[in-house]
Amino acid sequence: MKAISLAEPAARETPGVVRARHPHFSASALNAYAECERKWFYRYVCAAVEDPGSAASTYGTAFHLALERFHDRHHRPQPGDTSAMQRDLAHEIEAAFAENRSGFPTAVEFEMQRRRALRTARRYVSWLAAEAARAPFTVIGREVPAQLDLEGFAFIGFIDRLDRDERSGTVSVVDYKTGKIAESAQEYRELVREFGDFQLAFYYWVRTAAGDRVQRLVLLPLKDALLDVRPVSLEVGESITVAELERAKRRMVEICTLLTSKEPRSFGVTEDPGACEYCAYTFACAKRPPPDGERFGR
Numbered sequence: 466m467k468a469i470s471l472a473e474p475a476a477r478e479t480p481g482v483v484r485a486r487h488p489h490f491s492a493s494a495l496n497a498y499a500e501c502e503r504k505w506f507y508r509y510v511c512a513a514v515e516d517p518g519s520a521a522s523t524y525g526t527a528f529h530l531a532l533e534r535f536h537d538r539h540h541r542p543q544p545g546d547t548s549a550m551q552r553d554l555a556h557e558i559e560a561a562f563a564e565n566r567s568g569f570p571t572a573v574e575f576e577m578q579r580r581r582a583l584r585t586a587r588r589y590v591s592w593l594a595a596e597a598a599r600a601p602f603t604v605i606g607r608e609v610p611a612q613l614d615l616e617g618f619a620f621i622g623f624i625d626r627l628d629r630d631e632r633s634g635t636v637s638v639v640d641y642k643t644g645k646i647a648e649s650a651q652e653y654r655e656l657v658r659e660f661g662d663f664q665l666a667f668y669y670w671v672r673t674a675a676g677d678r679v680q681r682l683v684l685l686p687l688k689d690a691l692l693d694v695r696p697v698s699l700e701v702g703e704s705i706t707v708a709e710l711e712r713a714k715r716r717m718v719e720i721c722t723l724l725t726s727k728e729p730r731s732f733g734v735t736e737d738p739g740a741c742e743y744c745a746y747t748f749a750c751a752k753r754p755p756p757d758g759e760r761f762g763r
């Protein structure tokens with residue numbers, strides 16, 4: 466039998482510089498970086514795999530589209546219009562889900578998500594009517610482009626909705642959320658303070674630069690059809706300070722500086738297995754943390 470001779474190991478490559486490929490940044494890209502540096506590297510540097518999306522992400526896309534169209538007609542919600550608003554939003558949900566049918570892997574999944582959206586939409590309208598009775602407001606923007614230059618770093622994004630309070634003239638920035646979010650204003654504030662989320666801070670600075678008096682930052686949960694809609698709402702100056710929003714802005718600039726520097730660096734994996742649950746790169750990521758339940762089994 467012929468002897469097998471092992472090849473010499475390949476020489477280790479000299480570490481090279483990895484830099485952000487895109488000329489612009491977004492708050493969601495920095496959120497991905499804060500959640501897991503390796504995820505940011507796979508998604509924004511390598512474009513390692515094309516994320517095919519999921520029923521959950523298509524649910525979000527369709528719901529956002531339905532609300533954008535709905536508020537085109539109902540830009541000044543009235544408590545007495547509840548029935549008309551229920552009818553119109555149900556119509557927009559049906560249309561938006563039909564347009565996004567191909568994003569649902571099966572007919573059953575499509576039907577389940579469509580029904581979930583219709584039930585959630587009813588709760589949304591109930592909340593909208595109550596909110597309009599409490600403090601009348603006008604929807605002044607839907608899917609508003611958000612662009613801002615932060616110390617030479619160009620940021621872009623879209624704001625789901627902007628409302629103007631009719632009594633005070635102040636503006637609320639509203640972000641629709643169809644996935645997991647902080648459960649309270651306090652929890653979201655902590656996330657901002659720990660630099661785990663930059664989205665609402667970014668929108669605050671975009672609209673402040675545009676001349677708005679931004680008073681409220683709102684996360685609007687649209688995930689659970691069995692629960693009433695209860696927004697996570699932060700009053701600027703009370704539940705979150707301008708200084709905290711300023712710190713978040715400064716941290717955004719620091720991260721951008723790091724990501725565009727010429728220093729070689731590695732991108733570590735997260736320690737939180739929850740971040741890996743829906744990550745598109747789990748198959749490629751050998752160093753991901755084990756799921757919580759398996760930690761003692763390894």
Ligand code: SF4
Pocket residue numbers: 501502503504507734735740741744745746747750752753754
């Ligand atoms: S699988 Fe987990 S550790 Fe790996 S890139 Fe995704 S989030 Fe990060």
